[in-house]
Amino acid sequence: MNASTSGVELALDVPLNAVGSVAPPDSVKALVKEFTLALEAEMIEFRRDLHRHPEVSNEEFRTTQKVAERLEKAGLEPRLMPGATGLVCDIPGLDPGAPLLALRADLDALPVTDEKAVPYRSTVPGFCHACGHDVHTAGVLGAGLGLAQLSKTHGLPTPVRLVFQPAEEKIAGAQYMMRHGVLKDVGRILALHCDPKIDVGRVGLKTGPLTSACDLVKLTVKAGAGAGDGTMPPNVVHAVAALTVGVPTAVSQWMPMGSGVSIVWGHVEANTGTESTGALTPETGFMQCTIRCIDERAWTLVEDLFRQAVENIAALHGVTPDLEYTRGIPPVVNEATSIALFRRAAEEALGKDGATYTEQSLGGEDFAWFVREVPGAMARLGVRTPGAERTLDLHQGLFDVDERAIGVAMRLLSAAALLN
Known part of the structure; x- marks a missing residue:
């Protein structure tokens, strides 16, 4: 497949308009393509801004505020967590009583020195986004902004909750947000995690245990x-x-x-x-x-x-x-129906080769607490440039991504929301 996300069309047949009738498929495809392409460049710059200003666990004040300001600019009403790190934001659907689909991103950086020679290199000595959480945040934010626009013009099949979680690296943020009701009325939760072993334009899927x-x-x-x-x-x-x-x-x-x-x-x-x-x-x-x-x-x-x-x-x-x-x-255990949703979304948004199998890793991820409470799944987002001679692993000072992955994340999550 062509790794350039700008050439990937979203083929969706089921979204509804604001009065509950089926919208013409071609117009919906065009609208989704339009808003993702329009937002992709902005989300890449948004990610770069977060990369320049990394904040470690429980100190994600600026990051939280940046996300909240962009959501408010789109006419949404984000709700900050009591400690001012982390937030949630709901996007209405046609059926207000339907269970929400939650899309989760993590916000925190690592105490790792940024060793890259790039314009968006970390400006905070000793800290950088070496695990891709800046990419996760930009991907969920971009998908949310596009879905909010679609909600106004055509309506969404089900309501969506954007979850921006603090303190994943401290394995404390998920439970903190759960104590504050982040999963209330949620029927399913989805997340992505950068994987430098998978080429950009593809996602790795696995039913059952994904992490350890x-x-x-x-x-x-x-x-x-x-x-x-x-x-x-x-x-x-x-x-x-x-x-x-x-x-x-x-x-x-x-x-x-x-x-x-x-x-x-x-x-x-x-x-x-x-x-x-x-x-x-x-x-x-x-x-x-x-x-x-x-x-x-x-x-x-x-x-x-x-x-x-x-x-x-x-x-x-x-x-x-x-x-x-x-x-x-505990391990992240991916629910079969949620993986099927991801697989269908990948096929629709990225093409027939968009999904690939991935192995269980020995890494830990506190998204596990969410999927113990509600059905859900995490997919691995390919961030490697095809043909790259060197794979830059997570938690290393040289780690970086092919930024086309942000557009892939936006399309995939948008497709999942419309197919849910």
Whole structure:
């Protein structure tokens, strides 16, 4: 297919006009094409503005205000969250009692230095949009502005709620918004996430688990009595080494067959204590790891198994463990009907090759909390320039996108809203 989004037409046959009759398909196609093409250049510049001014989790004040101002300019009534980071905005449909279709974007940037030599490089030292949330925001905003225009002139089959979420990187924003009623009256929720492994003009789809559950563990071990008093203390170094190797092995062996668990130690050290018989004797050890599970059943079991493995190995080596286990997020589990909607929207908006299969990843995404409450799905938005020699991965200072992906996101989400 031609990766240029300006050549992609939207083929939709079902939108209604403001009095409930079927609008001529060709006129609707032309209108959708017209508003997406008219808005695409603006949304690319909007994304660049966000890229120049990244804001990390729970500090997305400027970003929130920028989105709200653009929605208000279109005659909409955005509602800010109590902390002034994050907002929602409803677009009416022909049936005011119908469940809403929610389109979600995340707003926050990362504490990563922008290493790109581009005009829209981050102006905030140490921070940049290295996960594509600026693209998500521009895509949902552009789709929303176009759907709002269509709502006025022809009507929408169902009402739409735009959800701009803060603090995804802190895995806290989704639940925060849910506590403030973001899912009230929502029947389905959809989202996109940039994928630098997929060419621009295509989206990756998968029914079932798309991401993995993710937990964080901090473990301190202490030698206890005898350390540093001239007697032979428990060997903290040996204990730390045994825990590093033994805990993942034990958890893997105890898990049910077919359960996928990844335990990665990101920090391991033994702290120096007092000097004993001419040698420095470590009295404490500190370890930190992430635990990722590819299915929810494994996620429900892993904490107890991890704790048991730590207790067994620590007892064997005579050290006392102090374990801080933080439950993170479950996997994003895509509902089949929502994936079917995405697939049809991709075919209509992007062409017959617009959708491709994607694999489950070990990454975490707090969109998972939304789809535990209502049906929904996340699709992977291709952002790689076709033929590019190098793939720039997420969460890296050089990460960037082929900005034609913004127009693709607008068309795809608009199509999904009209086909829902």
